[in-house]
Amino acid sequence: MAALMAILKRDLALAYRQRAELMQPMLFFILVISLFPLAVGPEPKTLQLIGPGVIWVAAILSSLLGLERLFRDDFQDGSIEQLMLSSTSLPAAALVKVVAHWLTSILPLIILSPLLALFLHLSEPMYWALLKTLLLGTPLLSLIGGIAVGLTVGLNRGGVLLALLLLPVFIPLLIFATSAVESASMQLQYSAQLAIIGAMFLFSLALAPFAIAYALRVSQT
């Protein structure tokens, strides 16, 4: 347990020291979303229509940018090797690293979301729905993303390959999350969509750590 806490503390400390690198996905997030009013015109109704989808797509793309640093440095400097040779359980360590990654790479995006909801003229009920979908759904991006990152960490040019592998898998999440926000915009219930996202989240929470550990072992070969 102390060992897992040490991993969390270390990853948070490293993120803080490399905060310049962490800024990049955040800036990308804001930039991409800002492109849309420029592209389709600033008419509030249009923006409100595409808003939930745009924010979610931008969130997925920004998190893909930040996903590589989940294991890249530790793989290259041999920390993953040493971790595999320690008595710490690899799935547990993987989960802790995913949590640290979510806190440092994705939570900032969620904190920025009110600003972006403003940019795209989302109404208040829409924003609350968006926030709930982000809180419940983005951990999925880190968990399943972690599997693909674990598999590609030894490759030189993992970047776009990661997107190609993960985007199809993220489509259900995208569909349900945006549908929830749209229902909110029409004053309808969206607990069903949240329940499905929650189910996907719990399912991956249970299985992803083991898949990530296996992926890391495959990369060691």
Add this chain to the structure above:
Amino acid sequence: MAVLSVTDLSVIKRDRLLFENLNFAVEQGSLLYVKGQNGAGKTSMLRVLAGLVDADCGDVYFSQQNIKDCRENYHLNLVYFGHKLGINLTLSAVENLEYWCKQHQVAIGVDTIFDTLAQLNLVGLEEIPVANLSAGQQRRVALARFWFKQDAKVWILDEPFTALDTQGIELLSKQITTFLSAGGAVVMTSHQALQIDYPTDELTLEYRI
């Protein structure tokens, strides 16, 4: 009683058979020096011994038990030093070593870490990011683990002397000798001649096409 033994070991890498039907045992207090050309499979074999990679055929035994069955116990008694240093360049030497000790269940205080770094000639360099140290100095930080986990039973070292100056080589050789004399088992490779004053078993891997 053999601490570490290997039966019928075969490893294939990139569709090339590195070696097959390898059998050997390492007793307590003995040093196995693995020799061979570049590409002969020394690193792959050491990684299989450490349990990082599975062999294509054959088994590795620690204290008569298959390491696949007693992984946790084996790792508690093993220290491995490979091509990658295993330390993070953004953190300082002390932070790296504290983290390593926590992961490997080594209960020592910060003072011991400072003392060991002093022994390794790294006074004044303990708290700056490791990236600012020279290659040899970084290596010495990584090698410090051999001063911490001295009650381990097996040490596996893959070309540990690279980038070390004569003093560093001497320090490490002495530390290995002390470990061997206390009953530890060591498997290592090196491209330089060993300066360890201790009876050595040799295993040579041949380069196969």
Add this chain to the structure above:
Amino acid sequence: MWKWLHPYAKTERTYHLCQRLLPWFSVLGLAVILFATVWGLAYAPTDYQQSEAYRIIYVHVPTAVLSKSLYSAMAVAAFIGLVWQVKTSFMAMMALAPIGATVTFISLVTGAAWGKPMWGTWWEWDARLTSQLILMFLFLGVISLYKAFEDKQQAGKAAGVMAIVGVINLPIIHYSVEWWNTLHQGATILKLGKPSMPPEMLWPLLLSILGWALASGAIFLLRMQNEILQREIKRPWVVALAHKNSALSKGK
């Protein structure tokens, strides 16, 4: 129970098995496809609602069905390879992948072509086409991941994990896309419904599914042999085989 499968973990046995099965699959496959397609395109009765345009189903439906079964087969091969560490299983998985991708592509093109007379546009985001598009991305992802590794054993394991992640997601994607489609019905109410099937329409359809399956099987056997030869090129049995074949062709 599965002991009879064990010898096929050896590439040489599997290679020769593929060799023996190939003529059956290729000849039968070609014959059945030709027969069924000609029957369906020329001789099956005209549909009441969709007139002649529906005939594309004799290509679209087999390829759509096959795309999903090939992905499942690929995932099964991945599972066997990962759990039992069987090299030939990974080779089978990667032999199947490009066939699956191609078949999915054909189903997309024929599906879109079917849409033209129905909806007037070359592409519509209807549930089935969208699902097929995502399936194609899943295939391409597995193939790209495999190609990115130099060590093919590592590549097989990595691609295997992705194939399994994909197969778990497949039902989720399928149902979420269907549900998404019901939300966004839009102006087009006409859907890609299969016409009600009298036996004269159904039989050519079933036969063409069989034919496409056999033909894919034949291509799989060829690809499997190639994969084996490529990976095992330095083994004595491959060298002996090459010598024998060159001696045969010289003898001619």
